[in-house]
Amino acid sequence: MPDLPQTYASLAELRVIDAMHPGLISCSPDTPLRTVARMMALYRVHAILVTAHGEESVAGRGGWGIVSDADLLRAAETGDLDEQPSSSIATTPVETVPSSDELASAAALMVEHEASHLIVVERRSGRPIGVLSTLDVARALAGFPETHPMR
Amino acid sequence: MTHDSHAQVGDLIEIHGHKLGETARTGEILEVLGTGEHEHYRVRWEDDHESIFTPGSDAVIRHVKRSKAVAREAPDA
Numbered sequence: 334m335p336d337l338p339q340t341y342a343s344l345a346e347l348r349v350i351d352a353m354h355p356g357l358i359s360c361s362p363d364t365p366l367r368t369v370a371r372m373m374a375l376y377r378v379h380a381i382l383v384t385a386h387g388e389e390s391v392a393g394r395g396g397w398g399i400v401s402d403a404d405l406l407r408a409a410e411t412g413d414l415d416e417q418p419s420s421s422i423a424t425t426p427v428e429t430v431p432s433s434d435e436l437a438s439a440a441a442l443m444v445e446h447e448a449s450h451l452i453v454v455e456r457r458s459g460r461p462i463g464v465l466s467t468l469d470v471a472r473a474l475a476g477f478p479e480t481h482p483m484r
Numbered sequence: 485m486t487h488d489s490h491a492q493v494g495d496l497i498e499i500h501g502h503k504l505g506e507t508a509r510t511g512e513i514l515e516v517l518g519t520g521e522h523e524h525y526r527v528r529w530e531d532d533h534e535s536i537f538t539p540g541s542d543a544v545i546r547h548v549k550r551s552k553a554v555a556r557e558a559p560d561a
Binding site: 356357358359360361362363364365368369371372376381382384418419458460461462 | 499509522524531532533534535536537538539540541542543
């Protein structure tokens with residue numbers, strides 16, 4: 334585990350499960366990026382997981398890929414989203430973190446791997462149960478403000 | 485996605501491997517979301533994790549045969 338810098342002091346006592354979003358939104362490697370964009374808009378998320386299977390799976394890590402909204406923008410700039418499958422731009426593998434881990438160590442992992450999202454897994458089973466995003470960590474750093482002032 | 489009709493709860497979904505030797509991945513459809521070409525699903529996969537899943541052309545719906553309920557008359561008192 335990386336040393337925790339002083340800047341994560343405000344995350345002390347928090348676990349990943351305190352900040353994560355439960356549930357996974359995923360697509361298959363052949364799903365067109367246009368559909369991926371629609372899923373992001375429909376569920377108001379910044380990233381969609383791409384399922385992996387067979388030999389691509391890595392024990393304990395799941396072999397997942399991920400497509401972020403920034404990835405989509407880059408793909409849309411150069412081509413037709415209907416013609417590009419999710420696997421063509423997915424980042425792999427996606428790092429995983431147990432739900433019982435300290436949130437500070439997850440934040441350090443994100444920084445280390447320049448990852449905006451981590452897949453949260455049950456420590457015992459390794460089963461994926463949700464996603465931790467940099468926005469989730471930001472919410473924790475801000476003390477979990479409850480509601481958007483404009484809603 | 486290749487299928488002859490819309491999926492129903494309880495149907496199976498298979499994602500075929502993209503490389504030689506890759507096995508298909510299978511899940512059970514727990515909920516049908518969206519309509520028409522935007523249909524997608526809440527799926528419980530073989531490893532017991534669940535996701536809201538949008539299939540691509542590599543996915544196949546396997547319809548599960550459902551037995552029809554047989555109405556029985558109550559026995560005479």
